[in-house]
Amino acid sequence: MDLKSNHTAPVLADPAPISKSRLVASSLLQYSSPAPVFSPNLLLTVPRKKTGILDDVRASSWLDAMKSSSPRHTSTRDYNHEIVSADTDVAYRTWMAKYPSALSSFEQITNFAKGKRIALFLDYDGTLSPIVDNPDFAFMSIDMRAAVAKVAKYFPTAIISGRSRDKVYDFVGLTDLYYAGSHGMDIMGPVRELSDDSPNCIRSTDKQGKGVKLFQPASEFLPMIDEVFNSLVNSTKEIKGAKVENNKFCVSVHYRNVDEKNWKTVAECVHDVIRNYPRLRLSHGRKVLEVRPVIDWDKGKALTFLLESLGLSNHDDVLPIYVGDDRTDEDAFKVLREGNLGYGILVSSAPKESNAFFSLRDPQEVMEFLKSLVNWKKTSVL
Numbered sequence: 001m002d003l004k005s006n007h008t009a010p011v012l013a014d015p016a017p018i019s020k021s022r023l024v025a026s027s028l029l030q031y032s033s034p035a036p037v038f039s040p041n042l043l044l045t046v047p048r049k050k051t052g053i054l055d056d057v058r059a060s061s062w063l064d065a066m067k068s069s070s071p072r073h074t075s076t077r078d079y080n081h082e083i084v085s086a087d088t089d090v091a092y093r094t095w096m097a098k099y100p101s102a103l104s105s106f107e108q109i110t111n112f113a114k115g116k117r118i119a120l121f122l123d124y125d126g127t128l129s130p131i132v133d134n135p136d137f138a139f140m141s142i143d144m145r146a147a148v149a150k151v152a153k154y155f156p157t158a159i160i161s162g163r164s165r166d167k168v169y170d171f172v173g174l175t176d177l178y179y180a181g182s183h184g185m186d187i188m189g190p191v192r193e194l195s196d197d198s199p200n201c202i203r204s205t206d207k208q209g210k211g212v213k214l215f216q217p218a219s220e221f222l223p224m225i226d227e228v229f230n231s232l233v234n235s236t237k238e239i240k241g242a243k244v245e246n247n248k249f250c251v252s253v254h255y256r257n258v259d260e261k262n263w264k265t266v267a268e269c270v271h272d273v274i275r276n277y278p279r280l281r282l283s284h285g286r287k288v289l290e291v292r293p294v295i296d297w298d299k300g301k302a303l304t305f306l307l308e309s310l311g312l313s314n315h316d317d318v319l320p321i322y323v324g325d326d327r328t329d330e331d332a333f334k335v336l337r338e339g340n341l342g343y344g345i346l347v348s349s350a351p352k353e354s355n356a357f358f359s360l361r362d363p364q365e366v367m368e369f370l371k372s373l374v375n376w377k378k379t380s381v382l
């Protein structure tokens with residue numbers, strides 16, 4: 001099947017701000033520094049021992065990445081709002097020629113889905129819930145919960161989040177879904193399909209007492225992650241606004257509420273802790289530094305694993321759709337694009353390079369998309 005449509009060139013997995021020359025009026029999208037390309041592999045190749053200049057270089061490259069991934073939103077205080085929004089709108093619309101709205105392309109998507117079984121994979125933060133200052137309050141709306149519950153009645157649906165599995169389950173609160181936490185390093189799947197011989201795969205029960213299989217490829221890292229979580233809590237405690245979140249197999253260090261002049265201190269604190277752990281690495285999210293095990297596992301691998309577990313892999317009549325907003329979702333978009341398997345949908349209100357095929361502006365549009373899928377399924381004669 002050919003899903004490539006008008007998307008020809010492979011794109012960067014790292015959604016650093018889009019090249020300014022490619023967008024109309026892009027100079028009005030303010031970033032705090034020229035966009036350095038963050039190399040997620042850097043920490044895999046550079047020795048961790050404190051080496052003076054090398055350490056400084058690494059910490060400052062983190063800071064550059066923190067700044068480049070945090071566009072400054074223009075506001076009426078800074079600019080004439082009407083002019084800014086008109087120009088950013090032009091930039092967004094230009095970008096959408098490459099990543100068309102999944103809502104306006106809905107017919108194209110459903111035409112392609114005719115006679116196929118759609119499987120849905122949904123990120124949580126920024127996709128099902130709006131980004132908010134306090135990660136503990138990232139609740140999804142009642143309407144969104146209802147939309148997800150409905151969609152899960154018609155299509156196999158999984159949530160794949162950077163949060164711990166328990167936490168994302170508490171937020172979503174729906175039983176008829178599959179959940180993968182810690183960026184896919186903690187998967188709870190159906191018992192019948194997971195093969196018993198897979199290492200790191202154990203039988204367990206879910207909150208309703210139903211038999212499930214748990215796949216935790218980073219289980220040996222648990223004590224290390226706990227130790228690092230405690231060290232990070234301790235080392236960042238004096239930084240106003242910094243927050244450290246234990247996501248079970250990874251740790252998030254949030255700097256959304258830290259004054260930008262102190263971001264460097266955050267980067268240094270994290271750097272000083274993880275330089276002692278060569279088996280951990282750092283990745284960047286939305287105003288968050290994420291510390292995770294160096295294992296060959298990500299949301300893309302989790303997506304493949306879940307498709308296999310659900311008996312949906314290697315079938316021409318399956319159309320996986322993955323909706324996400326963050327860098328870590330790019331691994332899943334890439335799996336779908338490169339394997340010519342299905343559609344990635346990037347949730348973004350600002351232009352950024354992606355491996356996705358389509359876009360949605362925000363969680364509100366995600367909800368509309370989910371509702372449209374349900375209506376289509378209900379009314380279509382297949």
Ligand SMILES: O=P(O)(O)OC[C@H]1O[C@H](O[C@H]2O[C@H](CO)[C@@H](O)[C@H](O)[C@H]2O)[C@H](O)[C@@H](O)[C@@H]1O
Nearest residue numbers: 124125131132133135138161162252256286288
């Ligand atoms: O894979 P996700 O479900 O998207 O999780 C990624 C991270 O999401 C959360 O942080 C982000 O959302 C917060 C709430 O809106 C926001 O305050 C924060 O700035 C964002 O980075 C979560 O708290 C992290 O642990 C996840 O890794």
